Amino acid sequence: MAAVRGWVVAGLVGCLALALAYLPPRGARGSRSSDDGFFIGQSPSGTPARQRAQALADEWRTADGSLDLLTARRRLQLLAQTAIASGRSLVVVSESAGVAAATPPVADSAARLAWQQLGLKETKVSVALIIQRMSVSSRGDRPVPEEQTAAYLAPDSTDRTTCIAVVSVGRWWTRIFTGDLRGRVPFDALVQTLKAGLGPCAFYAAYGTPGKSVRGWLVTRGWDLALTLDAGPRGRYYSSVIEMADPRPRWYWDAVYALPPTAVACLASRPDGCRAAVLAGASDNPAISSPDIMRVDRRWGRIPRLIEGQRFLGDVARAVGRDRFLTFWTSAQPVDTALAAALKRPVGEWTADWERAFVPPIRLGPTPPLGGMAIALAIAALALAIVAGSASRRQVR
Amino acid sequence: MRGVLALLGLVAIPIPAMGQQRRWEHQVQDRLQRAIAAVGTASRLPVVQRSGMLNTDEVASFQTTLTQGTSYAIVGVCDDDCSRLQLTLVKPGGSEIAKERNSESLPALHFTPQATLSYGIRVVMEGCHWNPCWYAVAVIPLGKKAT
Numbered sequence: 001m002a003a004v005r006g007w008v009v010a011g012l013v014g015c016l017a018l019a020l021a022y023l024p025p026r027g028a029r030g031s032r033s034s035d036d037g038f039f040i041g042q043s044p045s046g047t048p049a050r051q052r053a054q055a056l057a058d059e060w061r062t063a064d065g066s067l068d069l070l071t072a073r074r075r076l077q078l079l080a081q082t083a084i085a086s087g088r089s090l091v092v093v094s095e096s097a098g099v100a101a102a103t104p105p106v107a108d109s110a111a112r113l114a115w116q117q118l119g120l121k122e123t124k125v126s127v128a129l130i131i132q133r134m135s136v137s138s139r140g141d142r143p144v145p146e147e148q149t150a151a152y153l154a155p156d157s158t159d160r161t162t163c164i165a166v167v168s169v170g171r172w173w174t175r176i177f178t179g180d181l182r183g184r185v186p187f188d189a190l191v192q193t194l195k196a197g198l199g200p201c202a203f204y205a206a207y208g209t210p211g212k213s214v215r216g217w218l219v220t221r222g223w224d225l226a227l228t229l230d231a232g233p234r235g236r237y238y239s240s241v242i243e244m245a246d247p248r249p250r251w252y253w254d255a256v257y258a259l260p261p262t263a264v265a266c267l268a269s270r271p272d273g274c275r276a277a278v279l280a281g282a283s284d285n286p287a288i289s290s291p292d293i294m295r296v297d298r299r300w301g302r303i304p305r306l307i308e309g310q311r312f313l314g315d316v317a318r319a320v321g322r323d324r325f326l327t328f329w330t331s332a333q334p335v336d337t338a339l340a341a342a343l344k345r346p347v348g349e350w351t352a353d354w355e356r357a358f359v360p361p362i363r364l365g366p367t368p369p370l371g372g373m374a375i376a377l378a379i380a381a382l383a384l385a386i387v388a389g390s391a392s393r394r395q396v397r
Numbered sequence: 398m399r400g401v402l403a404l405l406g407l408v409a410i411p412i413p414a415m416g417q418q419r420r421w422e423h424q425v426q427d428r429l430q431r432a433i434a435a436v437g438t439a440s441r442l443p444v445v446q447r448s449g450m451l452n453t454d455e456v457a458s459f460q461t462t463l464t465q466g467t468s469y470a471i472v473g474v475c476d477d478d479c480s481r482l483q484l485t486l487v488k489p490g491g492s493e494i495a496k497e498r499n500s501e502s503l504p505a506l507h508f509t510p511q512a513t514l515s516y517g518i519r520v521v522m523e524g525c526h527w528n529p530c531w532y533a534v535a536v537i538p539l540g541k542k543a544t
Contacts, residue, residue, distance in 0.1 A: 084419055085419075122420070124421065124478075124527060124528070124529065156452075160450060160529060161450070161529065207527065208452075208527045208528035208529065209452050209528035209529060210528070211452075211453055211454075211528075212454065326526055326527055327526070330453050330525060330526060330527070330528055332453065332454060
């Protein structure tokens with residue numbers, strides 16, 4: 001009997017080792033999935049020539065956007081000074097195809113309401129907001145501008161007290177502004193769009209220029225943790241399908257595994273993963289280029305470093321209060337030390353709790369498919385029965 | 398020392414907000430004028446003033462000619478968000494003559510040059526709670542020192 005027990009233990013250990021080696025992680029798609037239908041979804045990747053053309057177009061857009069910002073810097077200087085002299089910290093202008101256009105009154109009102117709703121009044125850093133309308137007639141000699149993108153010029157690259165935000169409002173808003181679309185203007189939606197559009201400039205206005213370590217950290221990350229100063233109540237807007245779905249469909253897990261490993265670990269409420277996701281890019285000697293141009297892609301479907309990361313620092317500021325946040329924001333200490341001091345908790349633990357408010361913690365680890373597990377157990381039971389039967393027959397009485 | 402104490406008393410007086418975005422700039426200019434008035438000058442030489450804004454740990458420098466045998470008070474002021482401002486007087490060769498970093502947001506130096514030279518004044522924003530912080534510096538000639 002002792003010999004049989006040994007074989008059973010060895011068998012179980014072997015099974016465990018095989019399971020660890022071969023079982024897929026939870027939600028992972030196998031080589032053949034029952035969910036795959038006759039038609040298989042595939043994103044168009046384009047030919048190498050097309051990919052090259054798209055890469056060139058992106059480079060052109062980047063260079064053109066930088067040129068726009070630097071031109072605007074000169075153009076807006078006088079306008080900003082006039083506004084400052086009259087006690088305003090926000091200047092709103094509009095342009096189309098690089099040419100200054102009259103700012104639609106509704107856009108101007110929405111921008112001022114957005115400013116007010118963000119709690120911004122008298123600020124040390126003022127903001128010049130350029131609402132970039134889509135050109136109605138596209139020119140064939142240059143790439144079409146991307147919608148849902150924004151660019152910002154940091155105050156240190158202007159007169160040190162003006163942050164410039166260029167927000168591309170897209171075709172739909174352009175048609176509303178030009179009067180092509182009749183009907184009631186969704187004013188609240190416009191306010192939300194411009195509130196989000198103020199992006200890093202809203203942080204500059206609210207908290208001034210960050211200290212060297214915080215600024216270097218944010219520049220390295222593309223300001224992804226400070227894109228929305230006040231994103232509103234949690235659960236009102238979603239930035240990822242992961243927040244909207246329950247974890248049963250396979251595409252949910254596809255979206256999860258498209259994230260960086262640290263973001264996945266943070267979704268599983270693992271403090272180490274959350275800490276790594278938040279502090280990525282923090283270094284002792286950050287490099288900040290000049291002019292300091294920040295580009296932000298707000299398109300739906302982009303892969304974030306942390307789910308809802310765009311509101312992370314806004315939520316930190318609300319949680320810890322203005323004074324503690326300012327101490328962190330201007331701190332000369334390394335980012336992890338300064339942030340932990342402001343939060344009065346380890347960064348990973350605070351972030352894991354914060355992330356749980358958006359997405360219920362997921363379970364990670366290997367999971368056997370239900371059918372495969374049933375068959376394996378049946379085979380194991382059969383094998384044990386055969387072994388036990390043959391052992392009892394060989395027994396000498 | 399009496400001058401410094403008088404200055405410390407002055408900054409404790411609340412200054413009304415200017416109602417404009419650049420109230421910090423007005424704030425430091427106002428403080429500087431009061432500091433100059435508090436120190437007083439018996440010299441015909443002009444008071445040199447410089448102002449600007451700095452983020453935490455940033456440095457600004459300027460040159461000014463100081464006349465032999467004249468006593469000078471060099472006073473710095475900064476806005477409400479500034480917690481520590483450092484003033485350093487530097488010889489033309491670059492070596493430091495005097496440094497004031499103990500008066501937090503109101504540093505002051507006293508100096509009587511032995512030769513008429515162009516001296517450097519370095520301002521370091523050591524602590525600013527809300528960047529940038531405005532500062533202003535005045536080089537006030539106090540008059541000829543009795544020999």
